[in-house]
Amino acid sequence: MANERNTLAIRWQDLVAQKRRECQEKIPPEWTLSTDLLVVPPRLLEYDLPRRSGLLSEIELDITENFSATQLLAKLASGEVSSLAVTTAFCKRAAIAQQVISCLTETFFSQALDRAHFLDTYLAREGKPIGPLHGLPISLKDSFCVEGVQSTIGYVSFLNNPPETRNSSLVEMLLQLGAVLYVKTNIPQTAMTADSENNIFGRTLNPHNTSLTAGGSSGGEGALIAFRGSILGVGTDVAGSIRIPSLCCGIYGFKPTADRIPYGGQARGSMKGLPGLTAAAGPLAHSIEDLQLFMRVAVGYGQAWEYDETAVGIPWLSDLRVTEKRKGSLRIGVLSEDRHFPLHPPVKRALERAIAALTRDGHRIIRVGNQDKDGLSVAYASRLAYQYFTYGPRINMNHIAASGERLVKSVARFDNPLFSGPLPVDQELEPFQKIEQLHIARQRVSDAWRQVWVEQKLDAILAPGAQNTAVGHDTYAWPPYTVMWNLLDYPACIIPFDKASKEQDPENMTTGDAVQPDYHPDEVDGAPCAIQVITPRFQDEKCLWAADIIDRSIHA
Numbered sequence: 001m002a003n004e005r006n007t008l009a010i011r012w013q014d015l016v017a018q019k020r021r022e023c024q025e026k027i028p029p030e031w032t033l034s035t036d037l038l039v040v041p042p043r044l045l046e047y048d049l050p051r052r053s054g055l056l057s058e059i060e061l062d063i064t065e066n067f068s069a070t071q072l073l074a075k076l077a078s079g080e081v082s083s084l085a086v087t088t089a090f091c092k093r094a095a096i097a098q099q100v101i102s103c104l105t106e107t108f109f110s111q112a113l114d115r116a117h118f119l120d121t122y123l124a125r126e127g128k129p130i131g132p133l134h135g136l137p138i139s140l141k142d143s144f145c146v147e148g149v150q151s152t153i154g155y156v157s158f159l160n161n162p163p164e165t166r167n168s169s170l171v172e173m174l175l176q177l178g179a180v181l182y183v184k185t186n187i188p189q190t191a192m193t194a195d196s197e198n199n200i201f202g203r204t205l206n207p208h209n210t211s212l213t214a215g216g217s218s219g220g221e222g223a224l225i226a227f228r229g230s231i232l233g234v235g236t237d238v239a240g241s242i243r244i245p246s247l248c249c250g251i252y253g254f255k256p257t258a259d260r261i262p263y264g265g266q267a268r269g270s271m272k273g274l275p276g277l278t279a280a281a282g283p284l285a286h287s288i289e290d291l292q293l294f295m296r297v298a299v300g301y302g303q304a305w306e307y308d309e310t311a312v313g314i315p316w317l318s319d320l321r322v323t324e325k326r327k328g329s330l331r332i333g334v335l336s337e338d339r340h341f342p343l344h345p346p347v348k349r350a351l352e353r354a355i356a357a358l359t360r361d362g363h364r365i366i367r368v369g370n371q372d373k374d375g376l377s378v379a380y381a382s383r384l385a386y387q388y389f390t391y392g393p394r395i396n397m398n399h400i401a402a403s404g405e406r407l408v409k410s411v412a413r414f415d416n417p418l419f420s421g422p423l424p425v426d427q428e429l430e431p432f433q434k435i436e437q438l439h440i441a442r443q444r445v446s447d448a449w450r451q452v453w454v455e456q457k458l459d460a461i462l463a464p465g466a467q468n469t470a471v472g473h474d475t476y477a478w479p480p481y482t483v484m485w486n487l488l489d490y491p492a493c494i495i496p497f498d499k500a501s502k503e504q505d506p507e508n509m510t511t512g513d514a515v516q517p518d519y520h521p522d523e524v525d526g527a528p529c530a531i532q533v534i535t536p537r538f539q540d541e542k543c544l545w546a547a548d549i550i551d552r553s554i555h556a
Helices: 002-025 049-051 058-065 069-078 083-101 109-126 154-158 170-176 219-226 243-249 288-301 345-358 376-389 393-401 409-412 431-457 480-490 540-554
Strands: 104-107 137-141 180-184 232-237 252-255 280-285 332-336 365-370 460-464 491-500 528-534
Touching: 002 104, 002 154, 049 058, 049 083, 058 083, 069 083, 069 288, 083 104, 083 109, 083 137, 083 180, 083 219, 104 219, 109 180, 137 219, 154 393, 170 180, 180 219, 219 232, 219 243, 232 288, 243 252, 243 491, 243 528, 252 288, 252 480, 280 288, 288 491, 288 540, 332 345, 332 431, 345 365, 345 460, 345 491, 345 528, 345 540, 365 431, 376 431, 376 480, 431 480, 431 491, 460 540, 480 528, 491 540, 528 540
Parallel strands: 137 180, 137 232, 332 365, 332 460
Antiparallel strands: 104 180, 232 280, 252 280, 252 491, 460 528, 491 528
């Protein structure tokens, strides 16, 4: 038996070594960092490695650092800048990022450059762009399938799978709209933790501070975009997997209502059709404007339902994009802190600063939520969401056992919110009765929040994105302030705002247990803080519209 286990260990480790060699060989030698440049300080963004490396020209540095996706698209459409130049710049910067923060899984740089050349030729010949995303490089979470490229989604056993033979629905749409696809990004083993580490591609590091988590499960996207190796990326979110990397890495992220963006055709580690929360695909970017751009194009121009049978045929209401209420007209509910999930001092300070700024600008603030009422309790919503997730782990473990690989630490922790109270539904019920009772409990939560919106006449809810900022590796734990909105299927947007400061918040904060992250001022000093903006289901346009108003107010 011992010999058999050793054989399995060697086999999976050899598979990983071979895959890593293949990935390294796909980075052009001229884009490879010298050994001395691989030794970098933890605060990587401050170190400015792309400029120090000498691998990017001044024009390429300008392209990757000084424009939004919206601005670049205008330049690409007019021919002021070529897709080949823009794609080369972001390919180089992504290659640099990969060598120091392990944010990528698959790279297909040569194919991307060929497509950029094709798009430039088309523009010159036809005198018009091929679509609204003409020539723009877009990065993708590893779960999206790209024809000819492997999708391992963090499982060593999936290394035996052949490259994909077809594109995911969203990938097909992005190509039709004129985008250039060039990289896929790292995720955690099982895609169900907030630390993007797996045994194939290693751990994605946070470029703000490499000793802190980049978040998960779309952690590779968050880190790559923060490093500006991507201007616009796509992740997925079933418990916070877009929003957690966004708040950890100091960027903007948006979880739409499920099925607004085509989700079909992705590589999956779980069984289809199980009761549970519905994951959503959505954008990560550097501004609200670019989040709006992606949603407007993907839902509006893209006609999402034409690419995916699960996508709803609801057009994007573009008039909301230009609607401006008079100053002071927003009614904003502020989610109450849950005693089971206390906010770390920098998070609380950032939230109160945001509230002060909004109050100063005349917006009406109403405190909402009730930790003593199940329907409005963050802790209760967390436990109900967790109970839905208990349908999936056995299948995830089967994928892991198939190769003999080890569990990474964040998966082995198996964080859950049960310290905050009992499961909402008896686990021993007959299966169909249990499903019914879970559905009834979820309906009660949904109706309780519906009443809050109606009675308080809210435009949006303002909430923390998490108890904490980015924290040390493998300590992020359960995500109560994001997963509750997945339970309700509400759209939610992360806005980076303020930073942790050991001078302003010098006292340690400990929770007294191992299932929640502690606050250590020295450890997280300088880490990005964030707030979250939420609206009811299918009010995605209003969510980004309100987020834009709030963003402008708090950053004024």
